[in-house]
Amino acid sequence: MERGMGFNVTELEAMAKRCRRNIVKMVYNAGAGHPGGSLSAIDMLVGLYGHRLRVDTDSPKASDRDRFIMSKGHASPGVYAVLHERGFLTESDLDTFRKLGGSCQGHVDMKWCPGVDFSAGSLGMGLSFGIGCGLAATLDSSERTAWVMLGDGELQEGQIWEGVMAAVHHEIGNVKVIVDRNGIQNDDFCDHQMRMFDVSEKFSSFGWSVMEIDGHNMEEVVNAIDWADQVTDGPACIVMHTVKGKGVSFMENNPKFHGAAPSEEQFQLAMEELA
Amino acid sequence: MSAPSGGGASRDGYGAALLEMLDDDKVVVLEADLGKSTKSCLFRAEKPSHTVSLGIAEQNMMLVAAGMATSGYVPFASTFAIFSERGFEQVRNGIARPNIVVHLCGSHGGIHTGTDGSSAQSIEDLAIYRTLPNMTVIHPCDDISARELTLQLRNHDSPSYMRTARNKVPRAYSEDDIQKLQIGKGVVHREGDDVAILACGVMLNEAMNAHTELEQAGIHATVVDMHTIKPLDTKLIDDLTRKCGAFVTAEDHSVIGGLAGAVSEHVVANQPVPVEMIGVQDRFGESGGSDELLQIMGLKSSDIVDAVKRVIARK
Structure with missing residues (x-):
């Protein structure tokens, strides 16, 4: 299995731009979906699939593949866009987003979509699943790794902290968490809904190795992935500071675009901005 | 069928079945601080490498089990029936919906549990788990049948919930009629x-x-x-x-x-x-x-x- 796609930073940045266009297209075509959290996460998703993950498009369930667990499953357009780049999905597959019988379900679903390792949609569950994948890999003496992306609003779920404790207790060195710290959740800014204060401090106080980065700087993204790979004596967490809706001016840092499609006029504007 | 004899609690049968699966390295046992009660402790004592303690954190346990199952393992996770319900939505969305083969055992089901009182006596578990597509729901009557049905779960192709009881009743089965x-x-x-x-x-x-x-x-x-x-x-x-x-x-x-x-x-x-x-x-x-x-x-x-x-x- 190939590790990543052999892309350099410039190529990854170009891939991210293509993904951003597909994210907005998918949500516009479906008339629904979650563009904001997909656009905040996409640079890291591109970093993971383009630079790091060992997966096999010919054998999406290959037992020794790395796992990617999108716990904030509403960021599905971002996942589908990057799976398309990696070769799991065709362009016409992307057109099935939120459509009856389509592989691109509203929230990522392992039963419907090749390359998806976890059926999400209910927040708070992905880290626990990743821990299970990590424990199994250890029992198998496999070097495969589980990468889990969490939303920052998702950290309000109690189960997350059950998993945070368990990962340290079991000294799991093959589970890597990325927190998409975009500061916005469904209803409003996180600081209005339930303040989380210093996320990095919380993870490190439980015993995790933590690195903070700018989640839209591809060089920092790639370096953080490489850093997390080197942490093998326990769990590692990348807290990436991002902008919800990044790349589309009217979506940026706007709670309205957590889960809303652009109008036709807005769609045209977004395509111009992402040209 | 043979006449009832001395008897054992169905939770004892669950523990006995886990012991019979010790030679299968694909079987893993998950606990949420109630292994002494559910009897998974028997397996832990013999094979700690394949026993995972998740602490008093049932929601996490459900999804850890799911992650292990998708990696080729056969997880048997247990807690009290009532506390499994804390992770009900995890079972619904994380196990039953993607049809991941996790075997959940809820012990101390029913009012027969006794002196612990109503907080420990699940009287709704069979109903709620039965509503989930893909789930098999089992409630054995004694230790011998619980052991046999748990052993059958090892090769079962869908997720399951088994309720066991805390206390003994006379056996309805003997070794001859399993x-x-x-x-x-x-x-x-x-x-x-x-x-x-x-x-x-x-x-x-x-x-x-x-x-x-x-x-x-x-x-x-x-x-x-x-x-x-x-x-x-x-x-x-x-x-x-x-x-x-x-x-x-x-x-x-x-x-x-x-x-x-x-x-x-x-x-x-x-x-x-x-x-x-x-x-x-x-x-x-x-x-x-x-x-x-x-x-x-x-x-x-x-x-x-x-x-x-x-x-x-x-x-």
Whole structure:
């Protein structure tokens, strides 16, 4: 299995731009979906699939593949866009987003979509699943790794902290968490809904190795992935500071675009901005 | 079938089955600080490398099990029946929905649990897990059947919930008749034409006692161990509908949604006949001895006898 796609930073940045266009297209075509959290996460998703993950498009369930667990499953357009780049999905597959019988379900679903390792949609569950994948890999003496992306609003779920404790207790060195710290959740800014204060401090106080980065700087993204790979004596967490809706001016840092499609006029504007 | 003997609690059978799977390195056991109670501690003592302690954190346990299952392992996760319910949505969305083969065991089910009181006595677990697509729901009556059915789960192709009981009742099975046990198939313990008593868990013992009392009154009852609530043995129920024409269900569980619900749903949709339901009547339990609680809840053999007489009168 190939590790990543052999892309350099410039190529990854170009891939991210293509993904951003597909994210907005998918949500516009479906008339629904979650563009904001997909656009905040996409640079890291591109970093993971383009630079790091060992997966096999010919054998999406290959037992020794790395796992990617999108716990904030509403960021599905971002996942589908990057799976398309990696070769799991065709362009016409992307057109099935939120459509009856389509592989691109509203929230990522392992039963419907090749390359998806976890059926999400209910927040708070992905880290626990990743821990299970990590424990199994250890029992198998496999070097495969589980990468889990969490939303920052998702950290309000109690189960997350059950998993945070368990990962340290079991000294799991093959589970890597990325927190998409975009500061916005469904209803409003996180600081209005339930303040989380210093996320990095919380993870490190439980015993995790933590690195903070700018989640839209591809060089920092790639370096953080490489850093997390080197942490093998326990769990590692990348807290990436991002902008919800990044790349589309009217979506940026706007709670309205957590889960809303652009109008036709807005769609045209977004395509111009992402040209 | 052979006469009941000394007996063991069904949770002991769960622990015994795990011990019989020690040589299978794909079997993993998950605990949430109740391994001494559910009896998974027996496996832990022999094979700590394949036992995962998750602490008092049931929601996490459900998804850790799911992650291991998708990596080729066969997880057996246990806690009290009632505390498994804290992770119900995790079971729903993280296990049943993607049809990931995780075997969940909830021990200390029902009011028979006794003196711990109502907070520990799940009377709704069978009902809620039964509503989930893909889930198999099992409630064995004694240690021998619990051991056999747990062993069968190792090669089962869908996720499952098994409820076990804390306390002993006389055994309904001996080592010689475990071949009669098969997931999804009721076991006929007594045959009669007047009524069919379908029981699960500790209530099979009460049903067997009721059979004896009914014989003395000249009433001939079929008694079935309906250890699998889902998938329900509908063929057996259809046969008994024709043969007996009336049912009494008996379970240490709410009369809402469990065995009574499963049987009634099938009967009314196919060949309606009278059904009487012995179970907890939409109330919570309380502290007390197992037998005291069976009495105040109306779950004794005498209650089954009365229900049989009522249902026969309705035929």
